[in-house]
Each structure stands twice: as structure tokens, then as C-alpha cells.
Amino acid sequence: MLRFRLEPAKEQEQKLLHTFRLCRKMYNQALEERITSYRQHGVSIHYTDQQNRLPAWKREHPEYKDIHSQVLQNVLQRLDQAFVNFFEKRAGFPSFKDKFCFRSITYSQARPSYFREDGSVFLPKIGRVKMIAHQPFDAASVKIINVKFHDGRWYVNLTYVTEAVAPLREIQNAAGIDLGLLSLIATSDGEFFENPQWLQKSEKSLKRMQRQLSRKKKGSKNREKAKHELQGAHDHVANQRKDHLHKVSRSLMDRYDLICMEDLQVKGMMKNHRLVKSIANASWGKLATYLEYKAKNAGKQLIKVPPHHTSQLCSAGCGTLVKKDLLVRIHQCPTCGLDIDRDVNAAINILQRGLEIVRQAG
Known part of the structure; x- marks a missing residue:
């Protein structure tokens, strides 16, 4: 589009x-x-x-x-x-x-x-x-x-609608990406993309504008003006989010021929009332859409892999599952001694699963 x-x-x-x-x-x-x-x-x-x-x-x-x-x-x-x-x-x-x-x-x-x-x-x-x-x-x-x-x-x-699809390139550079809330993305190369949290930054002013709107008389020109201003503020936040996601997806596509990411069921995750606002603000689904069509236009690949145990499984290959809650940000393996950021560990596991899917597809 x-x-x-x-x-x-x-x-x-x-x-x-x-x-x-x-x-x-x-x-x-x-x-x-x-x-x-x-x-x-x-x-x-x-x-x-x-x-x-x-x-x-x-x-x-x-x-x-x-x-x-x-x-x-x-x-x-x-x-x-x-x-x-x-x-x-x-x-x-x-x-x-x-x-x-x-x-x-x-x-x-x-x-x-x-x-x-x-x-x-x-x-x-x-x-x-x-x-x-x-x-x-x-x-x-x-x-x-x-x-x-x-x-x-x-x-x-x-x-x-275009029938022309760019031919697939040879895979020379590949990366796994782990989607998060503290950082928007962690890559298997150890790089982090920030989550600007546009909605949270604007939430105070949005609530103030909402209160001002609620005090306006229904049907009045002042209420119409206040409603237009509130809508404009929400549109501004949405534009900031889209712009950031486009820049992130473009940066990834410029560097990698294959990108692997988790096949997350965002709809189900949104049922968690404690995380729904943060998940909606991160817009993981929109990021996946941007990556998908940019990959297709560039002859590159985006592969979605099963998400289970990507954060718990040790990426060094020892097969150990290290259970940890969301507050634990470091993966420390008691078997092989691997000490690494938990999101990077997950991204490496995601990359390995994606490469396996490519090998099986032959």
C-alpha cells in the first residue's frame, strides 16, 4: 500500500x-x-x-x-x-x-x-x-x-496487487529477533532496538485533554474543537509509532537476508490486563507486517518459528532449560556456564530454529 x-x-x-x-x-x-x-x-x-x-x-x-x-x-x-x-x-x-x-x-x-x-x-x-x-x-x-x-x-x-516477486537471494547474513517490551527488539548479534513507548510518554497530556473534553457542553463548538484536538494527539502518537517501526524494519532488512522471529499469538497475550497497553504500544503485529512485505519486495526471507522455551533454553547447545520469570534479565546456565542477556539468548534460539526450517525446506 x-x-x-x-x-x-x-x-x-x-x-x-x-x-x-x-x-x-x-x-x-x-x-x-x-x-x-x-x-x-x-x-x-x-x-x-x-x-x-x-x-x-x-x-x-x-x-x-x-x-x-x-x-x-x-x-x-x-x-x-x-x-x-x-x-x-x-x-x-x-x-x-x-x-x-x-x-x-x-x-x-x-x-x-x-x-x-x-x-x-x-x-x-x-x-x-x-x-x-x-x-x-x-x-x-x-x-x-x-x-x-x-x-x-x-x-x-x-x-x-503485483504479480512480480523478487527472486530469493542467497542467505549470507541471518539474524533472529526477540520481541520485547523493555527493548522493542533484541537480535542474535546482541543489538538492541529501543522501545520509545510513545503512548506512555503522551499519556499524561492525553488524560488531561480527555478531562477537558468531558467538561465541555455536549453539542457545543468548544466540545467539537476539544474532540478534534484529542483525536489529533492520538493520531500524532500513532504516526510516531509507525515511523519508528518503519525505520527498525528497514534497518533490519538492509542488513540481513534472513530474519527469524517468534510466531507470537498477540491476540491471546492482549488478554493480560497488566500488559495489554504495553503490548499494544509495541505493535509487534504491525512490525511483523512491515518486515514481511519488505522482505518480499527485496527477495529476502522472514520466517516465524514456534515460541516455546526460547527464553528458557540455553542457546549454547547444552539443552538445559533455565526457568526464570520476567524480572530475571540474565540467562545463566548452570550446566555450561553461559552468561548472557536473556533476550539475546532467546534471539539466538529463534535464529537456530529458523535456520533448521530453511534446511528442512531444502
């Missing part, structure tokens, strides 16, 4: 904001329809049911004729995914959205003709909008266009 800045004209910006408002209204009414149907009749309504009623919806609400059909379909798809996440216990029950929670639209069937060499993108029902493309891309490969208003700026996210 590529993200570029958008610079819509004032009239185009008003059209986009109007589209956001109507999409939010439709999302909330579709959610209300599902809830009412189940409570009154015990019948569950699904995406296909609501999607098939879109033509009738447009006839009943003429203002929706100004909204592209793909955008409206995506609104219903988002609601359907929210229910899927709820039933799979990945999220709470879907909630009604205010204007601060619906700030993007999606065109699911992009065409090459939407893009021009003058640096613009055509958005159906909106017009041709100036796009700041800071790097070249294959317009024919773009399948999905997502327009987002984020932190006071407009962006376009281009999701593309």
Missing part, C-alpha cells in the same frame, strides 16, 4: 466532507436496522441483505445519488466486518459513529484511467484531485483507493 498527500480544492473538500456525513448516517441507520430486526423479530440481517436494498435506499434518500455505489457498499462492508470482529471476540459490539469516527471512504474497483501523469487522481462523484505522488507507482496495479482525512490533512491510500 502507498500513501500520498491529497490537495483537494475547496469545493472538492466540501464534497468529501458531505460524503463522510452521509456515509456515517448510513452506517448508523444500517446498524440500527440490524439491532431492531434482531430485538423485535429474532432475525439477523447480513451484508448481502442490506447491499441488495441499496437501490431502494437511494430512491428513498435522493441525496445518496451523489455518492458512488462502491463507497456505499464499503460502508456496509465495514459494518459487517465490525460484527465479524465482535462475534470472533476481537472487538466489542459495534457502536454508532460520530463525525470524528468516520473520516474515510473507499473505492474498491480502481481503474488505470483514474491516474494521470500530471499527478492527479480521479475520485468518482468528487472529481479530479491533485495528488502529491512522492514516488513512482504502477497505476494499472492499483485495485483499491481509500481517501482519508487525518490530523487535518487529506491522504489517499493506494492498495495495489
Whole structure:
């Protein structure tokens, strides 16, 4: 996925904001329809049911004729995914959205003709909008266009499909990485990447802004302004985290042909209420995603290995399991005498397991 800045004209910006408002209204009414149907009749309504009623919806609400059909379909798809996440216990029950929670639209069937060499993108029902493309891309490969208003700026996210995969390189440099909370990463070479803990650093100011928001009168302009400022602060933290993860993943990919990491079940680990905030802030899953697609583009490999006993097993090869809790940061083997940082010891074990998987794959 590529993200570029958008610079819509004032009239185009008003059209986009109007589209956001109507999409939010439709999302909330579709959610209300599902809830009412189940409570009154015990019948569950699904995406296909609501999607098939879109033509009738447009006839009943003429203002929706100004909204592209793909955008409206995506609104219903988002609601359907929210229910899927709820039933799979990945999220709470879907909630009604205010204007601060619906700030993007999606065109699911992009065409090459939407893009021009003058640096613009055509958005159906909106017009041709100036796009700041800071790097070249294959317009024919773009399948999905997502327009987002984020932190006071407009962006376009281009999701593309490419059949070309870089050929695998010969493995000359390999590393295992252990994911942690004190340090974000420890490598089998003994290197540590810091965990800046952006959320913890901003938590005090975020709580203050939240208190200020709660004191504002509902429906007032001051409350709207305070809510916008709070959202901007959260967006800033998210941007800091993403930037750091991109730099870490790029640094690793530039140096190693093979990277081995634990196949952690982050979803299960998030159930620990004492660690949930720290795990979410570390964003291990997002780091794995960045490593995976960068490896594929560079012809390198990312291998995930079973995580059991990586911290306890002695990496010197003696086979001893040295049990220790999270407070013990040094691995000291009573059998062979190895004295090493526990995270580095785990990273070495992860590397050894990854190399074994490569050898077996032959």
C-alpha cells in the first residue's frame, strides 16, 4: 500500500466532507436496522441483505445519488466486518459513529484511467484531485483507493496487487529477533532496538485533554474543537509509532537476508490486563507486517518459528532449560556456564530454529 498527500480544492473538500456525513448516517441507520430486526423479530440481517436494498435506499434518500455505489457498499462492508470482529471476540459490539469516527471512504474497483501523469487522481462523484505522488507507482496495479482525512490533512491510500516477486537471494547474513517490551527488539548479534513507548510518554497530556473534553457542553463548538484536538494527539502518537517501526524494519532488512522471529499469538497475550497497553504500544503485529512485505519486495526471507522455551533454553547447545520469570534479565546456565542477556539468548534460539526450517525446506 502507498500513501500520498491529497490537495483537494475547496469545493472538492466540501464534497468529501458531505460524503463522510452521509456515509456515517448510513452506517448508523444500517446498524440500527440490524439491532431492531434482531430485538423485535429474532432475525439477523447480513451484508448481502442490506447491499441488495441499496437501490431502494437511494430512491428513498435522493441525496445518496451523489455518492458512488462502491463507497456505499464499503460502508456496509465495514459494518459487517465490525460484527465479524465482535462475534470472533476481537472487538466489542459495534457502536454508532460520530463525525470524528468516520473520516474515510473507499473505492474498491480502481481503474488505470483514474491516474494521470500530471499527478492527479480521479475520485468518482468528487472529481479530479491533485495528488502529491512522492514516488513512482504502477497505476494499472492499483485495485483499491481509500481517501482519508487525518490530523487535518487529506491522504489517499493506494492498495495495489503485483504479480512480480523478487527472486530469493542467497542467505549470507541471518539474524533472529526477540520481541520485547523493555527493548522493542533484541537480535542474535546482541543489538538492541529501543522501545520509545510513545503512548506512555503522551499519556499524561492525553488524560488531561480527555478531562477537558468531558467538561465541555455536549453539542457545543468548544466540545467539537476539544474532540478534534484529542483525536489529533492520538493520531500524532500513532504516526510516531509507525515511523519508528518503519525505520527498525528497514534497518533490519538492509542488513540481513534472513530474519527469524517468534510466531507470537498477540491476540491471546492482549488478554493480560497488566500488559495489554504495553503490548499494544509495541505493535509487534504491525512490525511483523512491515518486515514481511519488505522482505518480499527485496527477495529476502522472514520466517516465524514456534515460541516455546526460547527464553528458557540455553542457546549454547547444552539443552538445559533455565526457568526464570520476567524480572530475571540474565540467562545463566548452570550446566555450561553461559552468561548472557536473556533476550539475546532467546534471539539466538529463534535464529537456530529458523535456520533448521530453511534446511528442512531444502
